[in-house]
Amino acid sequence: MTVQSDGPGGLEAVRRAGIETTGIEIVDESERTAKPSDLFWPWFAANVSVFGISYGSYLLWAGISWWQASLVAVVGITVSFIACGLVAIAGKRGSAPTMILSRAPFGVVGQKLPGVFSWIISIGWETFLAIMATLATATVFRELGWSSGTTTKVLAMAVIAALIVAASVAGYHVIIRFQSVLTWLTGLATIVYIALTLDQIDIDALTAMPNGSMQAVVGAFVMVMTAFGFGWINIAADWSRYQRRGTSGGRIVLWNTIGGALAPVVLVLYGIMLAGSRPDLQDGIANDPIGTLATILPTWFLVPFLVASVLALVSGAVLGIYSSGLTLLSLGVKIPRPAAAFVDGVILTLGTIYVVFVAQTFLAPFQSFLITLGVPIGAWAGIVIADIALRKHDYDEPALFDPKGRYGAVNWPAIATLVGASVVGWGLVVNAYPADVTWNNWQGYLLEPLNLAEWNSETLEWSGAWAFANLGVLFAFVIGFVVTLVVQRGRVRRQESV
Numbered sequence: 001m002t003v004q005s006d007g008p009g010g011l012e013a014v015r016r017a018g019i020e021t022t023g024i025e026i027v028d029e030s031e032r033t034a035k036p037s038d039l040f041w042p043w044f045a046a047n048v049s050v051f052g053i054s055y056g057s058y059l060l061w062a063g064i065s066w067w068q069a070s071l072v073a074v075v076g077i078t079v080s081f082i083a084c085g086l087v088a089i090a091g092k093r094g095s096a097p098t099m100i101l102s103r104a105p106f107g108v109v110g111q112k113l114p115g116v117f118s119w120i121i122s123i124g125w126e127t128f129l130a131i132m133a134t135l136a137t138a139t140v141f142r143e144l145g146w147s148s149g150t151t152t153k154v155l156a157m158a159v160i161a162a163l164i165v166a167a168s169v170a171g172y173h174v175i176i177r178f179q180s181v182l183t184w185l186t187g188l189a190t191i192v193y194i195a196l197t198l199d200q201i202d203i204d205a206l207t208a209m210p211n212g213s214m215q216a217v218v219g220a221f222v223m224v225m226t227a228f229g230f231g232w233i234n235i236a237a238d239w240s241r242y243q244r245r246g247t248s249g250g251r252i253v254l255w256n257t258i259g260g261a262l263a264p265v266v267l268v269l270y271g272i273m274l275a276g277s278r279p280d281l282q283d284g285i286a287n288d289p290i291g292t293l294a295t296i297l298p299t300w301f302l303v304p305f306l307v308a309s310v311l312a313l314v315s316g317a318v319l320g321i322y323s324s325g326l327t328l329l330s331l332g333v334k335i336p337r338p339a340a341a342f343v344d345g346v347i348l349t350l351g352t353i354y355v356v357f358v359a360q361t362f363l364a365p366f367q368s369f370l371i372t373l374g375v376p377i378g379a380w381a382g383i384v385i386a387d388i389a390l391r392k393h394d395y396d397e398p399a400l401f402d403p404k405g406r407y408g409a410v411n412w413p414a415i416a417t418l419v420g421a422s423v424v425g426w427g428l429v430v431n432a433y434p435a436d437v438t439w440n441n442w443q444g445y446l447l448e449p450l451n452l453a454e455w456n457s458e459t460l461e462w463s464g465a466w467a468f469a470n471l472g473v474l475f476a477f478v479i480g481f482v483v484t485l486v487v488q489r490g491r492v493r494r495q496e497s498v
Contacts, residue, residue, distance in 0.1 A: 077225075091236070188308075193293075368437040
């Protein structure tokens with residue numbers, strides 16, 4: 001759809017200011033000029049944050065050895081971004097955001113159910129990144145001997161929130177330019193960080209770490225998938241919708257995977273080595289990841305480290321808030337895209353205020369949040385990827401906005417698959433911090449009946465080999481994928497025969 005001018009003070013003036021006015025409507029063919037390699041910049045910039053190093057500590061907390069953690073990191077991160085790339089194929093087939101394209105398997109109205117989950121997880125991710133940037137600023141200021149109290153946190157939060165909201169309101173073209181610059185800046189800072197802390201690595205300590213159980217390895221693998229590629233999978237097509245229609249799907253998957261996985265693989269591998277060599281860092285990383293990583297740096301590099309780290313976190317949050325705004329529009333909210341991004345920015349700011357100034361820790365609720373929403377998002381991903389595999393032609397774009405079109409209003413079998421896979425998935429995951437996040441202790445209800453784990457209601461503890469393997473995310477994905485391949489084949493064939 002082409003955006004029409006509505007006067008000097010209207011949409012045309014907004015576009016001249018460099019702000020993207022395209023919302024959830026179909027992108028004009030004339031605007032689809034991006035190359036597959038362009039996908040590298042937003043994905044790399046959003047995932048090159050030094051925060052990735054902290055995941056080395058999280059993996060070792062699972063009770064596995066450094067080589068097991070390394071294998072999990074390489075395979076889990078890569079596979080999760082391949083899944084993102086597969087969803088991104090839909091963008092070049094339909095010229096619309098991910099949650100609009102998801103109307104094909106779920107129906108134009110039925111898509112609102114997974115759309116709500118998608119919106120919540122995007123809001124959660126961007127808020128989490130803003131929180132980390134604020135806390136990191138306060139910690140670095142403290143290390144420099146400067147003020148690091150409430151005033152510093154308030155000012156840091158205000159600047160960070162303003163950067164995130166301003167870039168996301170500006171939209172696609174500004175974000176792409178912004179990310180390409182940040183890629184070089186944050187990449188260089190990360191290389192310097194590794195060079196300055198390389199002397200902290202103790203190979204003997206790493207090789208002495210005992211191997212963990214198979215169940216612990218599976219749990220770590222699921223955590224890595226959920227934290228990286230699966231954390232972005234619900235927005236993967238938002239960036240590929242500007243690709244030329246004839247672009248190879250394989251090239252989209254390739255550049256999406258390289259851009260998303262390259263930096264995290266390197267960072268997590270280094271983080272595993274650092275945490276394994278310095279166990280004393282792990283408690284600090286749990287509450288202030290980037291700030292704790294800064295404590296082992298020489299003073300002269302603290303300011304460059306802070307600037308690069310905060311901008312990297314802002315980069316990731318910008319992608320999240322841009323897409324959460326599009327998801328909000330897909331749910332039926334009738335406001336312009338920039339306004340939707342601003343609304344989500346207000347929510348992000350309020351969430352940051354609560355965690356930074358009220359909550360005592362954010363690791364426990366964040367990990368619980370990841371697993372809880374990771375289950376339905378995993379089921380959704382399985383359904384959507386199977387639907388993409390079944391389709392041989394481009395989407396009927398007008399039908400994506402018409403409940404009476406070929407995709408229908410509600411595809412009840414797809415809804416049932418999503419709900420059923422989520423119910424099974426939630427029954428096979430547990431809250432890793434049951435004493436701290438008591439409101440989420442309802443999960444894991446299938447583990448005891450299947451003799452996979454035991455729950456002690458008095459001590460609020462899970463025990464058993466499979467208790468923390470988080471099998472539910474994998475099961476939800478597999479159920480969604482397999483059921484859709486079998487059940488929806490005829491429906492897709494009938495749609496494409498019209």
